[in-house]
Amino acid sequence: xxxxxxxxxxxxxxxxxxxxxxxxxxxxxxxxxxxxxxxxxxxxxxxxxxxxxxxxxxxxxxxxxxxxxxxxxxxxxxxxxxxxxxxxxxxxxxxxxxxxxxxxxxxxxxxxxxxxxxxxxxxxxxxxxxxxxxxxxxxxxxxxxxxxxxxxxxxxxxxxxxxxxxxxxxxxxxxxxxxxxxxxxxxxxxxxxxxxxxxxxxxxxxxxxxxxxxx
Amino acid sequence: xxxxxxxxxxxxxxxxxxxxxxxxxxxxxxxxxxxxxxxxxxxxxxxxxxxxxxxxxxxxxxxxxxxxxxxxxxxxxxxxxxxxxxxxxxxxxxxxxxxxxxxxxxxxxxxxxxxxxxxxxxxxxxxxxxxxxxxxxxxxxxxxxxxxxxxxxxxxxxxxxxxxxxxxxxxxxxxxxxxxxxxxxxxxxxxxxxxxxxxxxxxxxxxxxxxxxxx
Numbered sequence: 001x002x003x004x005x006x007x008x009x010x011x012x013x014x015x016x017x018x019x020x021x022x023x024x025x026x027x028x029x030x031x032x033x034x035x036x037x038x039x040x041x042x043x044x045x046x047x048x049x050x051x052x053x054x055x056x057x058x059x060x061x062x063x064x065x066x067x068x069x070x071x072x073x074x075x076x077x078x079x080x081x082x083x084x085x086x087x088x089x090x091x092x093x094x095x096x097x098x099x100x101x102x103x104x105x106x107x108x109x110x111x112x113x114x115x116x117x118x119x120x121x122x123x124x125x126x127x128x129x130x131x132x133x134x135x136x137x138x139x140x141x142x143x144x145x146x147x148x149x150x151x152x153x154x155x156x157x158x159x160x161x162x163x164x165x166x167x168x169x170x171x172x173x174x175x176x177x178x179x180x181x182x183x184x185x186x187x188x189x190x191x192x193x194x195x196x197x198x199x200x201x202x203x204x205x206x207x208x209x210x211x212x213x214x215x
Numbered sequence: 216x217x218x219x220x221x222x223x224x225x226x227x228x229x230x231x232x233x234x235x236x237x238x239x240x241x242x243x244x245x246x247x248x249x250x251x252x253x254x255x256x257x258x259x260x261x262x263x264x265x266x267x268x269x270x271x272x273x274x275x276x277x278x279x280x281x282x283x284x285x286x287x288x289x290x291x292x293x294x295x296x297x298x299x300x301x302x303x304x305x306x307x308x309x310x311x312x313x314x315x316x317x318x319x320x321x322x323x324x325x326x327x328x329x330x331x332x333x334x335x336x337x338x339x340x341x342x343x344x345x346x347x348x349x350x351x352x353x354x355x356x357x358x359x360x361x362x363x364x365x366x367x368x369x370x371x372x373x374x375x376x377x378x379x380x381x382x383x384x385x386x387x388x389x390x391x392x393x394x395x396x397x398x399x400x401x402x403x404x405x406x407x408x409x410x411x412x413x414x415x416x417x418x419x420x421x422x423x424x425x426x427x428x429x430x
Contacts, residue, residue, distance in 0.1 A: 061428060073286060085303070213275075
């Protein structure tokens with residue numbers, strides 16, 4: 001019984017690692033599609049989102065089976081319930097990557113470029129790090145790393161405030177561009193939300209390790 | 216001990232009812248803002264989304280406390296783990312209502328109307344019913360009602376296919392309208408996703424009652 005439980009916990013760990021890898025890849029695809037205005041990459045990113053959704057469902061099923069059949073306690077119980085929630089945040093990162101790719105396709109259809117936002121590369125680089133470090137923190141049960149990911153949220157929030165300022169000014173200077181500005185604003189907003197979900201992933205690691213939802 | 220557990224389970228039930236009411240209200244606000252092109256209502260809907268987010272966090276905390284301190288089994292355990300997941304679906308309905316309201320504000324800024332989609336009222340009426348019946352099914356532990364909600368997804372999916380057809384045709388007949396068509400497409404898409412989340416709520420009710428994720 002105990003051995004079966006241990007192997008199921010390992011399967012859960014592997015599942016989260018695999019889902020994490022899919023989400024990291026989705027983020028890389030979405031930001032590259034955006035940066036190089038690559039329609040094929042954007043379409044691939046949208047198509048691949050279903051794999052992330054399926055992975056979430058598989059992990060949820062495993063978590064529920066573990067909860068119901070094994071009646072885990074203490075640390076194992078925290079780990080399983082944190083995993084059950086964490087996959088929702090990972091899945092939403094996948095969705096928001098697909099949303100960014102949808103904007104890339106929309107812009108491509110209109111044959112127009114989004115209004116440039118200078119902070120986008122800073123946001124993408126940091127968010128990419130937050131996603132991979134959040135997953136690393138889960139795998140290595142690394143509490144200080146999880147806390148560092150949470151602290152990085154300030155960088156993203158400040159960059160988002162900068163992005164908004166830039167966009168408001170570009171509407172003022174050229175109101176004909178309002179449309180492209182709105183597309184750019186949505187991109188910045190999706191990035192900001194992805195940052196929030198990466199922080200949530202790190203917070204679930206903190207919960208799994210400490211039982212506390214405060215970081 | 217047992218009494219405290221029972222009262223915490225009641226608090227969980229009340230929390231879900233309250234969150235359900237907030238989400239039903241958000242959906243009514245979003246669809247009214249859209250229908251009557253009401254900026255104030257759209258803004259209120261966006262502002263109120265934070266209450267739904269907070270409610271989700273409160274319920275999550277309660278579920279985790281129940282899991283960790285009470286070590287529930289069987290039906291109670293299914294109910295708590297289903298609630299822990301269900302609140303994510305309810306919260307996403309709130310987010311997507313806010314997304315619809317954001318489009319209403321964007322359109323108001325451009326002083327333009329969205330391209331009309333005849334099936335939107337059918338979608339809204341049915342989705343509103345799915346949300347309220349999904350929550351009712353949870354409260355009354357009503358398995359047949361939960362299953363009926365799942366069956367209603369076909370209506371929404373077919374309406375969404377109709378919406379797409381209408382929009383593609385309106386782009387063909389007037390390509391200058393492409394922009395407004397994209398806004399309308401996004402509205403239809405958000406509605407379709409809200410329908411999916413309402414189905415998920417109903418599926419979590421089925422899981423809580425039966426332990427199965429198949430409907």
